[in-house]
Amino acid sequence: MQMRMTSASINKGKPPESSNKGKQPDSRIVILGNSGVGKSALVVRFLTNRFIWEYDPTLERTYKHHTFLDEEPTVMEILDTAGQPSPEDSIQQEGNIRWGDGFILVYAINDRHSFESAAALKHQLDHIKKTNVQCMLVGNKMDLLHERHVRTEEGETLAQEMSCAFYETSASDGGEEISEIFYELHRDIKRRKMVESKGRRRSSAQQVKNVFNRMLNKIGSSS
Numbered sequence: 401m402q403m404r405m406t407s408a409s410i411n412k413g414k415p416p417e418s419s420n421k422g423k424q425p426d427s428r429i430v431i432l433g434n435s436g437v438g439k440s441a442l443v444v445r446f447l448t449n450r451f452i453w454e455y456d457p458t459l460e461r462t463y464k465h466h467t468f469l470d471e472e473p474t475v476m477e478i479l480d481t482a483g484q485p486s487p488e489d490s491i492q493q494e495g496n497i498r499w500g501d502g503f504i505l506v507y508a509i510n511d512r513h514s515f516e517s518a519a520a521l522k523h524q525l526d527h528i529k530k531t532n533v534q535c536m537l538v539g540n541k542m543d544l545l546h547e548r549h550v551r552t553e554e555g556e557t558l559a560q561e562m563s564c565a566f567y568e569t570s571a572s573d574g575g576e577e578i579s580e581i582f583y584e585l586h587r588d589i590k591r592r593k594m595v596e597s598k599g600r601r602r603s604s605a606q607q608v609k610n611v612f613n614r615m616l617n618k619i620g621s622s623s
C-alpha cells in the first residue's frame with residue numbers, strides 16, 4: 401500500500417458541484433455532525449497534518465484531495481458541512497447527502513448530545529439515500545478523556561447498529577487513524593461502486609438475452 405498526498409485544493413464556501421474541474425472524483429465524502437465536534441479540525445488534520453484551534457464555524461467547504469492510494473492515482477472530494485445549519489439550509493443539507501458517496505459521522509466524546517445527533521443523522525442518511533449508506537462513526541476529542549461523557553462501548557454498539565466502522569481519535573493529537581478513517585471509507589465506496597456497476601452490467605446483459613429469446617420464440621412459433 402502506498403499513500404502520498406500530492407495536493408489538496410480548497411473551494412471555500414462554494415457548493416460541491418463547483419469543484420468538478422479536472423478528473424472526476426473517485427469518491428465523495430461528506431463530514432457530518434453537530435457544531436463544534438471537530439469536523440473541520442479532522443479534515444484539516446487529514447489534509448495538512450496540522451491542527452488549528454479556531455475555524456469559521458458557519459462555512460461549508462469542499463476540498464479536492466489528489467493522492468496515490470493502493471498504487472493508483474486517486475481523487476477524493478471532501479465536503480466539510482456546517483454543524484449548525486439554519487432551517488432554510490435543510491434543502492442544502494439534503495443536497496449534500498444526495499451528493500455524497502460516503503459519510504463520516506462525527507461526535508465529541510465529551511458531548512453526549514452530539515452522540516445522540518449522530519444516530520439521528522444516520523436515520524436521515526438512510527431515508528434520503530434509500531439504502532444503507534457507507535459510513536464511519538468517529539468519536540473525536542479523545543485528548544479530553546477527563547471530560548468523557550460517551551463511553552467507548554456505547555460508540556461501538558451504535559456503530560454496530562448503524563453497520564459502520566468505529567473510531568475514537570483526537571484531531572488535536574493527530575493519530576494515524578485519522579488518515580485510516582478517510583482512506584478506508586474511500587475503499588469501501590470504491591468496492592460498493594464496483595459491485596453496483598457489475599450488477600448493472602449483468603442486468604443489461606440479461607435484458608439483451610431476454611429480447612433475443614423472445615425473438616427466437618416468435619420465429620419458432622410463426623414457422
Ligand SMILES: Nc1nc2c(ncn2[C@@H]2O[C@H](COP(=O)(O)OP(=O)(O)OP(=O)(O)O)[C@@H](O)[C@H]2O)c(=O)[nH]1
Pocket residue numbers: 433434435436437438439440441442452453454455456457458459481482483484540541542543544569570571572573
Ligand atoms: N481538545 C480538542 N479540541 C478540538 C479537537 N478537535 C477540534 N477541537 C476544537 O473544537 C472546536 C470546534 O472545532 P471545529 O473543527 O471548528 O468543529 P466543527 O465541527 O467543524 O464546528 P462547526 O464548523 O461549527 O460545524 C475548536 O475550538 C477546535 O479547536 C480535538 O480533537 N481536541
